[in-house]
Amino acid sequence: MVVMQRAGELPEISPAPGMLEIVRQFVNTLDIESGTDELDSPGALLGWLGKSGLGGPGRDAHPGGPVTEADLALAVSLREALRGVLSWHVTAGNEPDGSASPDRAGGRAGPAAAAAELRKAAAPLRIRLEISDEGQVAAAPDGSEVTADLAQILLIAGEAATTGTWSRLKVCSAADCQWAFYDRSPTRTGCWCSMRVCGSRAKSRAYRRRAGGRAQAE
Numbered sequence: 001m002v003v004m005q006r007a008g009e010l011p012e013i014s015p016a017p018g019m020l021e022i023v024r025q026f027v028n029t030l031d032i033e034s035g036t037d038e039l040d041s042p043g044a045l046l047g048w049l050g051k052s053g054l055g056g057p058g059r060d061a062h063p064g065g066p067v068t069e070a071d072l073a074l075a076v077s078l079r080e081a082l083r084g085v086l087s088w089h090v091t092a093g094n095e096p097d098g099s100a101s102p103d104r105a106g107g108r109a110g111p112a113a114a115a116a117e118l119r120k121a122a123a124p125l126r127i128r129l130e131i132s133d134e135g136q137v138a139a140a141p142d143g144s145e146v147t148a149d150l151a152q153i154l155l156i157a158g159e160a161a162t163t164g165t166w167s168r169l170k171v172c173s174a175a176d177c178q179w180a181f182y183d184r185s186p187t188r189t190g191c192w193c194s195m196r197v198c199g200s201r202a203k204s205r206a207y208r209r210r211a212g213g214r215a216q217a218e
Contacts, residue, residue: 013193016182019156020165022052026153027083027171027180042067045075045146054149071146074124078150081121082157084114086180089170090191125151174198 015021029038029048039045046067088111126142139158141151160166168183172193183190192198 013179013181014184016169017165019053020160020169020182022054023082023153023156023160024169024180024182025052027079027086029079030083032178033176039072039075039079042069042072045072049146049149052149054152067146071144074121074147075150078118078121078125078153081114081118082153083171083178083180085111085118086169086171087173087178088114089167089183090173122154125154127151127155172198 016024031037038048125147127139128142130138130140132138139155141148141155143151157166160169165182168188169180170183170190171178171180173191174193177193177198179193181190181193
């Protein structure tokens with residue numbers, strides 16, 4: 001697996017464990033802060049999947065034909081649905097002072113709606129059951145190489161849920177960031193991808209709001 005990082009990504013943003021890092025990198029193909037998207041064409045999607053560790057490098061076409069605009073739309077919808085779910089891994093009351101993160105975007109869909117979006121994005125993807133010569137049963141992705149790779153991303157998420165690491169994968173609470181990060185804090189209460197950057201900005205804004213409120217009250 002090739003670990004692809006945001007330009008200038010801070011050392012404190014550590015990778016997720018094992019294959020879960022692929023999910024983190026997939027969500028981070030869109031850099032909201034810089035306005036860049038690694039999945040801006042079918043060819044770009046093919047290139048990213050080839051480097052991700054999901055399907056192997058050097059692929060120009062799939063058994064069902066070349067990568068299509070429909071494949072790209074499916075990948076982007078899955079990415080954004082995952083972002084919506086990961087945003088709910090950061091919950092109110094995570095801050096040391098007991099307050100919710102002030103940078104969380106207002107008006108976002110609730111957790112049930114976020115799950116519904118992920119369900120919708122996952123609907124075209126297929127899995128199959130594989131049985132080894134030793135009689136072990138495992139789920140495996142099915143379909144064309146693109147859809148199989150996308151299904152594999154969800155299988156990784158499912159395995160992470162069973163091992164307890166899924167809830168630690170979050171997106172930054174800053175609305176202008178939303179960078180996926182793995183929360184390694186002992187209390188699992190991380191809100192921002194970087195306390196030095198997004199966390200500091202959020203605390204400064206919260207302080208200014210509180211100060212403004214006190215000034216109006218006087």
